[in-house]
Amino acid sequence: MRQPLRFILSLTLLFSCLSSFAKIGDPVIDPAKEKVKISGTVIEKTTKQPLEYATVTIIDATNPKIIAGGITNPKGGFSIEVAPGIYNIKIEFISFKSIEYNQRKLDKNTNLGTIELVEDAAQLDEVVIRSERSTVEIKLDKKVYNVGQDMIVKGGTVSDVLENVPSVSVDVEGNVSLRGNENVRIFIDGRPSNALNMAEALRQIPADAIDKVEVITNPSARYDAEGGAGILNIVLKKGKNLGFNGSFITSIGVPETYGASANLNFKTEKLNFFTSTGYDYRTSEGRGLTNSINGTNLNTDSGIITGYNDEVRDTERLRKGISTKTGFEWTVAPNTFWTNSISYRDNSGTNNDLVNYNSFDQDRNFTSTRYRLSRGNDSGKDIEYASNFLKNFNDEGHKFTADFSYATSKDNDDAIITDEIVGSNNPRFDETFNNQDQKQLQIQADYVLPFENGSQFEAGYKGNFNDLDSEYSVTTDNSGNAIGDFLSNTLEYKEQINAIYTQYGFKVNKFSYLFGLRWEDTKINVNLLDTQDFNTKKYNNFFPSAFINYEISDESSLSLSYSKRLSRPRGRFLNPATNYSSNINLFRGNPDLDPSFTDKFDLGYLKRWEKVTFSTSMYFENTENVFAFVRTETGEFVGDNPVILSSPVNLAKEQQFGFEFTLNYSPLKIWKINSSFNLFNSKTTGENTYEDINGNEITQKLDNEAFSWFTRVSSRLTLPAKVDWQLSGMYFGPRNTAQGRNLGNYVINMAFSKDILKDKATVALNVSDLFNSRKMISETNLESVTSYSEFQWRRRQINLSFTYRLNMKKTDKEKNPPRNGGGGGDEGGDFPG
Incomplete structure (x- = not known):
């Protein structure tokens, strides 16, 4: 690269x-x-x-x-x-x-x-010239963020990397959104990830193992139709230099964090052996609060206050484990390549949550203190075998690729929860456990045929077959029985998706065109075995796409694109396991969610000057049957405090209109500035009807119109003594919700880097969330409770890392760049022009 x-x-x-x-x-x-x-x-x-x-x-x-x-x-x-x-x-x-x-x-x-x-x-x-490859590459159908030169993420995880990617935002809980939309599909090496808890899965991949992130806001027909907001493809490192070479990375941080990894490669004329293996020990500390007012008709002027509750939460999470991706690429013939790899992850950790509740009467007089301590343990093992076959029929792009992968994963979580009113002698002990087994098989074949006039034909097939079994239960030490169907369940999820696609691209003068059509047949079984609730969802749909690009000049171009997308509910959206660390603010998924469908339109403009690259786009998205999280009053109480449940539901429609700007500027050879700005308006219509624990039917009007924006700026400057200094800042504007408001927040990250040992090694120091300001702040207004909440998933972290390069310099180029189709199943051919 x-x-x-x-x-x-x-x-x-x-x-x-x-x-x-x-x-x-x-x-x-x-x-x-x-x-x-x-x-x-x-x-x-x-x-x-x-x-x-x-x-x-x-x-x-x-x-x-x-x-x-x-x-x-x-x-x-x-x-x-x-x-x-x-x-x-x-x-x-x-x-x-x-x-x-x-x-x-x-x-x-x-x-x-x-x-x-x-x-x-x-x-x-x-050769001693340092290569400062662009942090962000703007291409016709995607943006590519290269991780290699970014000091901010040294010693971090994928979540830290994504926080620095244009158009992408990551909230304090690790949830990823693209242009403000969370219906984004995550790929690893071109293959979709179906992790049940995607936020947690991304925290388990070290940043040092990542080569680049591809941002595809409006995917063509060659890509999976899933992901209403688009696709993020995380490409892991795989060496390509001849001979034996690699890099070793160690890191240490505060709160207590250790890490060590090796990226090694041995390449001959016929074989290329590679491995990326590392051990990670990571501690994260968080903190939150929720101040609630309880009563009746609180969302009207005649509301009556019955009491107050102040909730303070401290969290500490520990993750440790080993992960590796090892394999080989065999040059079967001069234009035929076969790559095989095995990925393995074995990790464990602890989750400790301490929640203190201070209760007050209607006159704000103190009445009691209650604490709830959850001590959890988790462990998981993943293994995946992947194989890719690539046949280049000529040097003009005529090729055939075939991909196969099979993955299994096991995750076990358990926790003991102590709940006690201070001063009483009757504490309650609950135990939760959640066991998950998942198997996934993927098969794909793609064919690309270019023609002499510059046009290109593509076609392919993909099959995705996924089985997930999840058992969740909450029991007490007194009886050993589950605490009702509301909290305990056994989920069986089976997914079968078969897809075929074709697309044709051509160029006429300064215009480039790409038209495609994808067909997907879906069958999903979502079964709750404890309650004998069986749901089968079967549907098949066509997904057209169209891209038009006009070259105004060598330095500027204009593009227009359309695609139809869908979002299948996955992970925490579907899983009915209830987060029980707080017994008055609960969260659970909804296994009866239906998919949503989105029509996406994008008008983009790109202009390059000598020191400046400017990119902007205007986009519109119309989504039917959109799903979103709502808070409902269950009708239950813990003392005088009502139990509030957060859960996703299908709404009627959401329309989002926005502008995005990206500016890369190099005022001096030693100074580079990257910035982006996203401004959008989202309008949602719909209502939610449910029954509380007493059988009362309640209807919530959830119509909402929200205007928001977020921006990021990153500056990299070479100081005297060849010390690199990088400073980045992000601001997320306030946004109205159907049931309240999310307030604005910001985060500042800083890093220093110095090459030593004749550029064979690098020392880097980075500080994440310099001012401890990255908090999710929200206000919620319901009929019987209004609340103000702050939550910080991870407090400020400091990391020191050391990188040593073996038989390669920081300036080494990739002599054998990645071949199209060789990095994962969805790369396909290139857009003509």
């Missing part, structure tokens, strides 16, 4: 040569003579991969003057016109031995054929 470095160095070499010639005063090409064309293809001899940005120089053989020159395209090809004559031809590429053709007579069109360059080991040792 060193394309910017290659391009800059190649252009510098080419322009310097041309400038030298221009100073002599002779024209580059004599217009009086008929021109002839010289062409060829430059590749790397060992891997047979094309070398983009290689420099080709044409020199007068009788007088050492540069006559013409050029650089190779992404396929390694070049074509240069010169006047007939006798020339010396020189082909160069950074860190490779150059090739020269001397005294070559050119009196007609000449093709030099395939030119193989060999790596120059001595020159590699002399």
